[in-house]
Amino acid sequence: MSDTLEKQIGEWRSAVLQGRAVADSDADELEGHLREQIADLEAAGLTADEAFLIAVRRLGEVNQLTAEFAREHGERLWKQLAISRPDEERRQPIVTMLAIAAVAAVLVQVARLLSEPTVISDLSFARNVSLFVLPVLAAYFAVVRRMSWQRVMGLGAAVALLAVAVNLFPFVPGASTELLVAIHLPVALWFVVGTAYLGGDLRSSARRMDFIRFTGEWVIYYALIALGGAVLVGLTVAVLSPIAPEAIESVLTWVIPSGAASAIIVAAWLVEAKKSVIENIAPVLTAIFTPLFAIMLTVSVFAYAIFGLGREFDRDLLMVFDLLLLVVLGLVVYGISARDLTRRERLTDAIRLVAVIAAVVLDLLVLVSMFARIGEFGFTANRVAALGLNIILLVNLVVTAWLIARLLADRDPAARVERWQTGYLPVFAGWVLFVVLLLPPLFGFA
Amino acid sequence: MVSNIDKDLVAAMATPLVLAILLEGSSYGYAILKRVRELSGGDLKWTDGMLYPLLHRLERLGYVRAEWGSSPEGRRRKYYEITEKGSGQLVEHRKQWETANRTLGGIWGPTPSVATA
Numbered sequence: 094m095s096d097t098l099e100k101q102i103g104e105w106r107s108a109v110l111q112g113r114a115v116a117d118s119d120a121d122e123l124e125g126h127l128r129e130q131i132a133d134l135e136a137a138g139l140t141a142d143e144a145f146l147i148a149v150r151r152l153g154e155v156n157q158l159t160a161e162f163a164r165e166h167g168e169r170l171w172k173q174l175a176i177s178r179p180d181e182e183r184r185q186p187i188v189t190m191l192a193i194a195a196v197a198a199v200l201v202q203v204a205r206l207l208s209e210p211t212v213i214s215d216l217s218f219a220r221n222v223s224l225f226v227l228p229v230l231a232a233y234f235a236v237v238r239r240m241s242w243q244r245v246m247g248l249g250a251a252v253a254l255l256a257v258a259v260n261l262f263p264f265v266p267g268a269s270t271e272l273l274v275a276i277h278l279p280v281a282l283w284f285v286v287g288t289a290y291l292g293g294d295l296r297s298s299a300r301r302m303d304f305i306r307f308t309g310e311w312v313i314y315y316a317l318i319a320l321g322g323a324v325l326v327g328l329t330v331a332v333l334s335p336i337a338p339e340a341i342e343s344v345l346t347w348v349i350p351s352g353a354a355s356a357i358i359v360a361a362w363l364v365e366a367k368k369s370v371i372e373n374i375a376p377v378l379t380a381i382f383t384p385l386f387a388i389m390l391t392v393s394v395f396a397y398a399i400f401g402l403g404r405e406f407d408r409d410l411l412m413v414f415d416l417l418l419l420v421v422l423g424l425v426v427y428g429i430s431a432r433d434l435t436r437r438e439r440l441t442d443a444i445r446l447v448a449v450i451a452a453v454v455l456d457l458l459v460l461v462s463m464f465a466r467i468g469e470f471g472f473t474a475n476r477v478a479a480l481g482l483n484i485i486l487l488v489n490l491v492v493t494a495w496l497i498a499r500l501l502a503d504r505d506p507a508a509r510v511e512r513w514q515t516g517y518l519p520v521f522a523g524w525v526l527f528v529v530l531l532l533p534p535l536f537g538f539a
Numbered sequence: 540m541v542s543n544i545d546k547d548l549v550a551a552m553a554t555p556l557v558l559a560i561l562l563e564g565s566s567y568g569y570a571i572l573k574r575v576r577e578l579s580g581g582d583l584k585w586t587d588g589m590l591y592p593l594l595h596r597l598e599r600l601g602y603v604r605a606e607w608g609s610s611p612e613g614r615r616r617k618y619y620e621i622t623e624k625g626s627g628q629l630v631e632h633r634k635q636w637e638t639a640n641r642t643l644g645g646i647w648g649p650t651p652s653v654a655t656a
Contacts, residue, residue: 118607119591119595121615121617122568122617123588123591125567125568125569125610125614125615125616126569126572126588126591129569129610130569130587152586152587153586153589157586158586161588161589161592162591162592162595165596166595505601506599506600508599508600508601
């Protein structure tokens with residue numbers, strides 16, 4: 094083929110690759126098509142130039158083509174989306190974000206001042222603080238996504254219901270149900286944030302997966318900002334405390350909560366804004382840690398199997414295991430969220446399967462001993478909360494293991510695992526609501 | 540000669556048509572399109588490029604399996620092969636189209652040349 098033709102094909106290819114949802118291999122596929130079409134047309138007597146024009150025309154307008162790829166491969170946008178928007182459009186969300194971050198910073202101070210006079214129960218601040226911050230994040234998304242008023246009212250009503258319930262409950266001082274509410278309420282509110290994030294469109298599995306991705310990236314951004322904040326605070330104290338030791342302390346009690354609250358909004362905005370400049374971080378971390386966790390879990394299973402349970406299990410240990418299952422679930426979910434749904438990744442899938450199975454076996458060991466213990470002492474609020482979460486995670490992981498095994502045997506597409514996880518979100522939401530709203534009355538607010 | 544087939548109808552036909560072509564044997568994009576043209580006698584206007592997102596969607600749904608191979612000239616080429624699930628889906632599509640055919644045929648009668656006007 095002539096040099097001009099090669100140049101033309103090269104230009105066409107790079108135009109196609111401008112579409113962010115078009116992967117290199119897709120461009121290969123399309124280019125192969127183009128070349129074959131050109132060869133056929135040339136064989137029919139056309140000149141190279143004519144053949145190129147007709148072949149390109151038949152493949153379709155480049156931007157329509159890339160739009161079609163974007164529709165089919167939306168998940169790729171997550172990895173490399175960098176839409177070039179006009180300047181004003183980009184600046185406006187920054188202003189919105191900063192305004193809302195400021196609101197969060199102020200509200201958290203309100204929460205602090207409100208709870209200060211009633212020092213009797215230390216937990217009232219912990220119980221309520223998420224109510225002052227996370228709905229602000231939900232509001233931010235409602236504004237950015239231009240949610241309809243009915244949906245906004247719906248979410249507002251849900252938040253109001255939680256706020257009223259949590260504050261009307263007559264908790265016994267030092268009640269463990271109060272601590273459970275303080276832990277679970279932020280998660281319940283996170284689902285409210287999720288609803289706002291999805292603009293109220295809860296039905297689509299792909300959109301829910303976007304929210305799961307968002308959550309992972311947000312956690313990482315928040316941790317990074319917190320690290321930076323800690324360095325800043327540490328240095329400030331070190332530099333200024335020789336001059337004004339008392340003043341520093343009182344200033345920091347104002348600065349730290351407000352900073353922590355506004356960072357929640359800023360982190361969310363960052364996830365949205367970069368989405369991503371670089372490859373997403375959560376999948377990279379999971380790629381590193383999945384094999385390590387698989388090894389750790391397998392070793393632990395053998396250790397428990399050989400040495401038996403050295404001492405009686407207690408609730409704290411069960412909570413450790415809840416946390417472990419959550420981490421394993423996170424590793425699987427974020428590993429899957431980044432995978433190319435059509436490529437086979439046998440080795441990583443096998444490692445994932447090992448990690449999940451080891452976690453399940455380990456957890457079953459704990460559950461067996463836990464049931465023995467409940468038989469002895471009966472149910473308490475803490476045990477119900479820890480056990481319920483454990484069972485919910487266990488069911489999820491058992492099915493996940495089954496689906497990964499089927500995936501390895503080529504019986505199921507990878508999308509099944511994803512759909513299972515997105516379909517399971519309501520179960521988590523339901524459980525968290527149960528702990529916040531029903532568990533305290535069931536156990537007499539003790 | 541039949542006038543060009545309506546866009547929505549083409550979209551509805553695309554999945555069963557591609558699956559049916561793959562049922563004849565595994566194939567690749569360009570050859571699938573050539574087969575489409577051959578079967579429709581050129582009446583089915585299809586923007587060639589749109590075939591690929593469709594194939595990728597079928598792959599994601601597990602109806603086809605794809606594998607990179609190479610053409611006789613040594614170029615990379617992606618071959619598609621129908622899966623069991625895909626053949627099941629095709630049977631389903633076929634039933635629906637036969638119903639549609641029967642229904643419309645019942646009212647139009649067996650006149651193959653209405654379009655020559």
